[in-house]
Amino acid sequence: MNMTTLATAATAATVEFRSLRRAFGTTVALDGLDLTVRPGELLALLGPSGCGKTTALRMLAGFEHPDSGEVLVDGEDITRVPAHRRDAGMVFQSYSLFPHLSALDNVAFGLRMRKVGTAERRTRAGELLDLVGLGDKGGRFPHQLSGGQQQRVALARALALRPRVLLLDEPLSALDAKVRLSLREEIRRLQLELGITTVFVTHDQEEALSMADRVAVMRAGRLEQCAEPAELYGRPATAFVAEFVGTMNRIPGTLDGDTVSVLGQRLPVDGEAPGPGAVDVLVRPEAVRVSADEEGDGRVGATAFLGAATRVTVRLADGAEIKADLPTHEAGALVSGARVSVSLPDRPVLVAARPS
């Protein structure tokens, strides 16, 4: 496999979204999105459906146009450039291969559009199929390929024109779990190998956290937080991010200045705090400590075996439910109905206004 012919331009592109705004009728898809994708990184756009992540990607591809704002690639405004001159390869959710063309011809389609000679185009398409591990399937038609294979071909096709930006629009969501995992790793490997700037849209937080260099969490057309996966998980900037990424407990507490009293402890508040009074303290299940205690005010509700860890749901006297992930060997004693006490580590905690 000849990597030099496949590698993209030596310098990867920077992508910038500048205060993008777009409304479809009365629904606002993008409400002033500002975001920069660094050269060569894989950035995941994560959010619930309808948060505008797909609209943002389609604007970068040129299939949607903003009402205001601009899209820049390497500092150059491409907002008015038509889709077919944008130099962006795209992989769609599913069924985007041309059904009348073989896998090889699908990959070569873009080269044909660029008037590359037949021999060269076949060679390059063959190399790209090798790259995604389907070198021997070039003659197959899309309907003869499995879903995972189809997406690999689509990936090869998107890379055929050596695009400056690779766009992935939920490419794994139509596949079954096993294929999804292996293709996820493969996409990441290829992306690192080629060093191509990539924007990946997904609603699956696990996918985003495991693949991306940085994850941009969106909500209602705006950027909530853009950070590396570890930071996003460990130090979510907003309550929305905290609850959307991973599992989060909301434990009732009372805020008083810079400290919050919760579960009988006083803990410092991390980040912005709402006004004083009744609040919810946000805690990850793995941070919650549970110990068997005849005097405790909690009762074990249910336990779920997750492998190395067991998730224990504890119901407090005041009705609040807390999920805690404990090492399985410790959780053995905590049968349903057992009395327990719950405590938090002595660290600053996130606080959110209590929803009424």
Added chain:
Amino acid sequence: MARLNLWRWAALALAALYFLVPMAASVVFTVDVPGQGVTLDAYRRILSADGFVPSLLLSLELAAATIVVVLLLMVPATVALRLGSPRLRPVVEVVCSLPLVVPPIAFVAGIATVLKWGPEHFSRTPLFQTFVAIQDPDFPVVLVLAYVVMALPFVYRALDAGLRAVDVRTLVEAARSCGASLPRALVGAVLPNLRGALLNASFLTLALVLGEFTVASLLGYEPFAVWIYAVGGSQAQMSVAVSVLSLFLTWALLLALAVLGGRSRTASASRG
């Protein structure tokens, strides 16, 4: 399973009885002349009969023109409906189905009125020449126009079914992200996947035009179907022979279209 098979055979036999017996009877009637035994005389007479070749050619020309016009009209329309304004789809569907509701006799009465009324009002304008031209007996454009309207319901349905099977929007976007402009995306990525639908639409239009009688007859032209009727009036045996011949001819044409479509598909697949 065996019971099911039995029922299937029974249904098949019944259908065969219904369709094949009359056909077989027609064939026998044309070749078996009492007192002379089996003879192909009737068919021989057709080929030398007055008007056979011209009327058949006229019908084929009309069919070809109708297919071209109706596809040029409907393919862009249906694709545009998918891509741009799906909300207009019911409107177009209803409009395209109208010819099914309007009986051909009412349709042709309207056309005849307009054709008569036209020259009276436009005799001093260049439009008069248009009225003359579309009624040219060598190639009556007015029949093509009428057939296009009559073929709309079938063509719309065939194309709609074909488009339903492909995700037009995604195919176009995929092609565009591969560097194809919108027209090239449509021609290169969408049209080849409508081959079956285009073929179906052409089949139906061809069959419609070859068998159409009312409009052509009342407007005073003599394509194949009208000619058959005219001949049948004078010679019973020959008219049945012509019917049998036209039946086989239509089958042969449809078969040829199918083979042609099938071959170009494999040809395009093997092309690099």
